[in-house]
Amino acid sequence: MIDTAAFLEDLDTLRRIGEYKTGVHRPTFSPRDMESRHWLAGRMAEIGLEPTIDGIGNVFGRHTGPGPHLLAGSHIESQNHAGWLDGALGVISALALARAGLPVDVCAYADEEWHFGKGFLGSRSLIGQLSEEEMDEATGTFTGQPLREALEQAGLAGRPRLVIDPARYKGAFEMHIEQGTQLEHAGLRLGVVTGIVGIRNFLIEVEGKQDHTGGTTMAERRDALVGAMRILHAIDTEFPKVCGERSVWTAGRLALDPNAPHIIPGRAEISFSFRDIDNAVMDRMAAALARIVWEHNRRDRCPATLTATSRSEPALCDPAMQAALTSAAETLAPGAWQAMPSGAIHDSQHLARVMPAAMLFVPSIGGISHHWTEDTKREDLDLGMRVLWDGARRFLEG
């Protein structure tokens, strides 16, 4: 049977590492992040798994008994000053599955949260899709620190990286908070994920001319923030005409140089991304974005360049695994679950490239995530754990 008390206790213990208000601050490879990785490796050993922390920071606990095996996990680092459940829930619930005796390899995939380079370093490394060259080039999103230097400081430099053999696994499970309000608004307690959105990331660079705000007439100036604002305004106007029903788009980061009250911004950099479950819709949005920038450059004094920096593909969840989770949910919480797509991307997206994968969502209170107030009711955590366990059992037996 599943020990949900131990599961909740592990979650509470992990929450205290890098505690920030009611959330946590554990950026990838920071001292607190590494403390949590070593703590996890210790917990894995205690319940009989063989733990390894590999050369990209993946914490992998190998089940030593016979298969067929499952892979289960999520990430353990957090966004800056963010929530205690994002990622941690998937890792600690995987640990609970193994503790309950299921043939599960548990993994905390490193840097899902994009603190370095193109993110998802751990899950991509584990399926053999992270090159040494990419690691050489990756730098800290917030710090600018080279990844190699961060690995060195974390004591991980020179360690081999683990690559899994997909043939070992019947499938990969990941439990996660919803990070939205759909379950809450519908009064439901569980979401069986049908698929995960794809995401396309862009960098929009606007080139102006840094100058004194007093000495430069309006006719002379090339204000990079004005240029950036005009592009964002065009996106705000044009994207609703081409998007899909569930598309989202965001400029989450805007960096001005020099960003001082009395200097005309000489340069603006926008990190822009959009998500959808359908590649055809995303192709349409990408074309609209290119047109907006092209049209901007035809008219504006501050030329912009558009770079597609990375993309992840939409991924469908495995029907048999969904069915197992659905049966478990309907048994343990009749009528209190729904099938739903995931608007956020997750490590499972990468695992789905090499093996069947599925995800289970529990509600986020107020939909809040990536913020320290992120939370989920304890009874929902408890229910999610029992459904995940029952679903995994059903899938193994099926």
Place this chain on the structure above:
Amino acid sequence: MIDTAAFLEDLDTLRRIGEYKTGVHRPTFSPRDMESRHWLAGRMAEIGLEPTIDGIGNVFGRHTGPGPHLLAGSHIESQNHAGWLDGALGVISALALARAGLPVDVCAYADEEWHFGKGFLGSRSLIGQLSEEEMDEATGTFTGQPLREALEQAGLAGRPRLVIDPARYKGAFEMHIEQGTQLEHAGLRLGVVTGIVGIRNFLIEVEGKQDHTGGTTMAERRDALVGAMRILHAIDTEFPKVCGERSVWTAGRLALDPNAPHIIPGRAEISFSFRDIDNAVMDRMAAALARIVWEHNRRDRCPATLTATSRSEPALCDPAMQAALTSAAETLAPGAWQAMPSGAIHDSQHLARVMPAAMLFVPSIGGISHHWTEDTKREDLDLGMRVLWDGARRFLEG
């Protein structure tokens, strides 16, 4: 006679303190800034002035002979990674006037460049218009460090602040680079300043809701950057309808929280300002800004608050001082000068409240300022120095 070789040599020496590429990096009260202040005090002593560095960092060199006296100077700190002449030119040319035997008190007014609080700390302190309370509250624009702490670290805490007696002075001169392209475009070498613009500073705060970009639908989100962009777009559209012929307006700083690619911005803060020589025009622009924010709040999901943070009044230059500079310019560079307003604000604006004041501009190559590539032709520096000296002499004799 005026020794322009010594003047240029002093400028070159000062340029090496806090050198950054071909410019300088001397933020107010930084180690390099303090090094430059102590160096200046030494130079003052060498030419027979009585130097003091006071409790706000003003470096004041008092002429020990009989009057009537002139006050001359500018600021010695720089914007971050900025030019070698902005401010320094006015200080070093004042030193040269004193070296030439004119009855001049030389002053480097602290923090014209707004590294702390409301800026212009030195010139305001010198005319008795900087309170202890304002100093208690002031913090670093870029660092957040309390002014009091910065003064402590700079070794200035507890020193008395100098307040001048306006009756001692016949007037205050300041030579400065133009920080614009009007002289260059007109093929001229000198500008006799007729007046200095006023400036009004505002903070626009936009309140959104920080959230995950994937889990939050477009209908649910409150994106503070989208809110900020809409306000900036309204300013871009509406201000041309109410501005004056030479008005300028700028959002030089936009700070997003948290400013990460995959998090919906929860908060945006815009530092906005405009300038004009005419208070009636600025009243009109202020009213337009208030209407834009009011209208935004009527329609948008991200409410904005508008705060007028500070203002400086337009100042006219003294006619007799202008006439003296004009005569000198026409004698030494016939036809190569013009009368012109200053689009930038300067310490002279504050001195003009208590005594006659005037400014002389030399061209900025390419109009560039507040950037390390800022420069002026050496022959223009040389000419400016000679005209300032001749103008000061004429004014004293007149």
